[in-house]
Amino acid sequence: MSNMIASLYNIRLLDELAEKRTIIHNIHPLIKVLTTCVYLIVVVSFNKYELSGLLPLVFYPVIIIALADIPIVPLLKRMLVVAPFIIGIGLFNPLFDHSPMVVLPWIQISGGWISFFSILLKGVLTILAALVLIATTGMTRIAAALGMMRVPRVFILQLLLTYRYISVLIEEVGRTVRAYSLRSRGEKGIRFSDWGSLTGQLLIRTLERAQRVYHSMCCRGFAGDYNVGSEKRIQIGDILYFTGWGLYFVVIRYFNIPAAIGSLITGV
Amino acid sequence: MSHHIIQANNLKYTYPDGRQALNGVTFQIQHGESVGIVGANGAGKSTLLMHLVGILFPDEGEISVGEVPVIKKTLPVIRQSVGMVFQDPDDQLFMTTVYDDVAFGPRNYKLPEGEVEKRVKSSLETVGILHLMDRPPYKLSGGEKRAAAIATVLAMKPDILVMDEPSSALDPKSRRRLITLLKRFTHTKIIASHDLDMVLELCERTIILNNGQIITDGTTLDILANEELMEKCGLEMPLGLQGCPVCGAKKAT
Numbered sequence: 001m002s003n004m005i006a007s008l009y010n011i012r013l014l015d016e017l018a019e020k021r022t023i024i025h026n027i028h029p030l031i032k033v034l035t036t037c038v039y040l041i042v043v044v045s046f047n048k049y050e051l052s053g054l055l056p057l058v059f060y061p062v063i064i065i066a067l068a069d070i071p072i073v074p075l076l077k078r079m080l081v082v083a084p085f086i087i088g089i090g091l092f093n094p095l096f097d098h099s100p101m102v103v104l105p106w107i108q109i110s111g112g113w114i115s116f117f118s119i120l121l122k123g124v125l126t127i128l129a130a131l132v133l134i135a136t137t138g139m140t141r142i143a144a145a146l147g148m149m150r151v152p153r154v155f156i157l158q159l160l161l162t163y164r165y166i167s168v169l170i171e172e173v174g175r176t177v178r179a180y181s182l183r184s185r186g187e188k189g190i191r192f193s194d195w196g197s198l199t200g201q202l203l204i205r206t207l208e209r210a211q212r213v214y215h216s217m218c219c220r221g222f223a224g225d226y227n228v229g230s231e232k233r234i235q236i237g238d239i240l241y242f243t244g245w246g247l248y249f250v251v252i253r254y255f256n257i258p259a260a261i262g263s264l265i266t267g268v
Numbered sequence: 269m270s271h272h273i274i275q276a277n278n279l280k281y282t283y284p285d286g287r288q289a290l291n292g293v294t295f296q297i298q299h300g301e302s303v304g305i306v307g308a309n310g311a312g313k314s315t316l317l318m319h320l321v322g323i324l325f326p327d328e329g330e331i332s333v334g335e336v337p338v339i340k341k342t343l344p345v346i347r348q349s350v351g352m353v354f355q356d357p358d359d360q361l362f363m364t365t366v367y368d369d370v371a372f373g374p375r376n377y378k379l380p381e382g383e384v385e386k387r388v389k390s391s392l393e394t395v396g397i398l399h400l401m402d403r404p405p406y407k408l409s410g411g412e413k414r415a416a417a418i419a420t421v422l423a424m425k426p427d428i429l430v431m432d433e434p435s436s437a438l439d440p441k442s443r444r445r446l447i448t449l450l451k452r453f454t455h456t457k458i459i460a461s462h463d464l465d466m467v468l469e470l471c472e473r474t475i476i477l478n479n480g481q482i483i484t485d486g487t488t489l490d491i492l493a494n495e496e497l498m499e500k501c502g503l504e505m506p507l508g509l510q511g512c513p514v515c516g517a518k519k520a521t
């Protein structure tokens with residue numbers, strides 16, 4: 001049980017990572033948000049049979065994770081949570097789509113499998129990109145960047161408060177579960193008959209707590225804007241970062257590099 | 269708003285579940301006064317304080333701060349002059365670092381970042397946790413959280429300081445530091461507390477609440493030394509006024 005509480009408390013890990021100081025963390029939030037947007041658009045724009053063309057896009061998250069010194073295991077754990085959904089979406093492709101496709105000149109796979117893997121890869125890449133953005137920028141700074149992009153304030157506020165609410169909820173879950181387990185004579189898990197009252201309790205408690213947090217924010221002059229302090233200027237390095245990745249993504253989008261290398265090697 | 273007189277007139281408040289927490293509370297607090305609000309658990313202290321910053325609004329009666337009525341429309345003005353420390357510090361800390369949390373208020377008032385930094389550092393210094401500046405607040409101990417919560421309010425430089433049990437969970441040294449700090453704070457202070465020795469030291473005036481009503485309102489020394497009255501309200505004389513437990517000698521008051 002304590003294990004579960006420990007992992008629940010880990011929810012704020014992304015926030016903590018965002019406070020690091022690395023090259024990536026120092027890049028202007030707006031630039032990182034824009035780069036991520038371009039990346040997402042490029043990833044999604046590949047059609048479902050273009051598996052090999054997607055491969056070079058893996059480098060983006062990998063390089064950022066390495067440069068920003070992000071521990072990989074907790075990140076992958078968070079990906080696992082969404083994995084069932086992605087697999088669920090692509091699951092039926094191999095069953096229904098049997099058209100043979102040429103991957104490399106000497107390998108043939110059915111189109112269903114290709115599209116399954118490309119959905120899987122796209123899902124993994126988009127989620128990874130989002131997680132990496134949060135872990136290198138932090139939610140408050142992302143919100144500030146969205147503000148600079150003239151996203152309406154209501155949406156930004158919604159995003160921020162939802163994000164806060166999740167951690168409030170999870171902390172309350174942690175406390176409740178701990179209190180329960182201390183009084184349940186070493187039983188594993190939570191007895192089914194207690195589920196109803198526990199979840200009801202939780203809902204009320206989190207709502208009240210969220211409300212109190214919101215009140216205390218208002219008491220300190222919160223009027224709908226999250227201020228993150230000194231706003232950095234966009235510098236040459238930031239622009240280079242953006243154009244660098246932007247060019248890379250565009251090149252990958254229009255030239256299938258793995259296929260080109262493949263055909264170079266086989267001399268076709 | 270130069271004179272921050274707080275005026276409460278026949279406040280009544282019933283929680284949505286039907287529990288009447290305030291039942292006709294009337295008082296006036298002059299500028300610069302420091303008032304202790306005491307009473308047993310569930311007496312209505314927190315409920316009363318929440319009316320001062322407009323978290324709750326009275327069902328009946330009215331309350332005003334410096335001639336401005338506390339209503340939805342005036343909240344920005346009210347909250348700029350009244351700073352409140354909540355009973356539960358977890359409610360007050362929500363950013364990723366202690367520094368950002370303390371800076372949250374000043375930044376909302378669009379102060380230049382240099383000024384924000386100065387305020388944050390000096391408030392953290394006053395509560396003695398400058399070294400915890402870069403720690404995430406949810407990883408602090410109970411007392412450290414309490415200190416951080418107080419710092420968040422100090423950084424706002426309020427004209428009126430409202431505190432709900434500020435000394436609970438503090439170790440003796442931090443408690444002493446808090447008392448010293450509050451003594452230096454010359455504006456109006458309203459402190460709800462079970463720490464009667466602190467009330468005795470800090471507040472010249474005390475209001476006793478019981479079941480949502482004011483039982484007495486007067487000089488702290490008179491009230492807290494009145495054993496019969498204290499007993500009646502489920503309270504106990506502060507240690508500072510009780511006889512010495514070892515030699516039995518009465519302390520001179």
Ligand SMILES: Nc1ncnc2c1ncn2[C@@H]1O[C@H](COP(=O)(O)OP(=O)(O)OP(=O)(O)O)[C@@H](O)[C@H]1O
Nearest residue numbers: 283285287289307308309310311312313314315316
């Ligand atoms: N959210 C709520 N909903 C319903 N009733 C409440 C709520 N909060 C408090 N009460 C009730 O209102 C009464 C006054 O509560 P309040 O929190 O003001 O007491 P208090 O004097 O601050 O007590 P303590 O010393 O324990 O902090 C209590 O009887 C309590 O049960």
Ligand SMILES: [Mg+2]
Nearest residue numbers: 313314355432
């Ligand atoms: Mg209380």
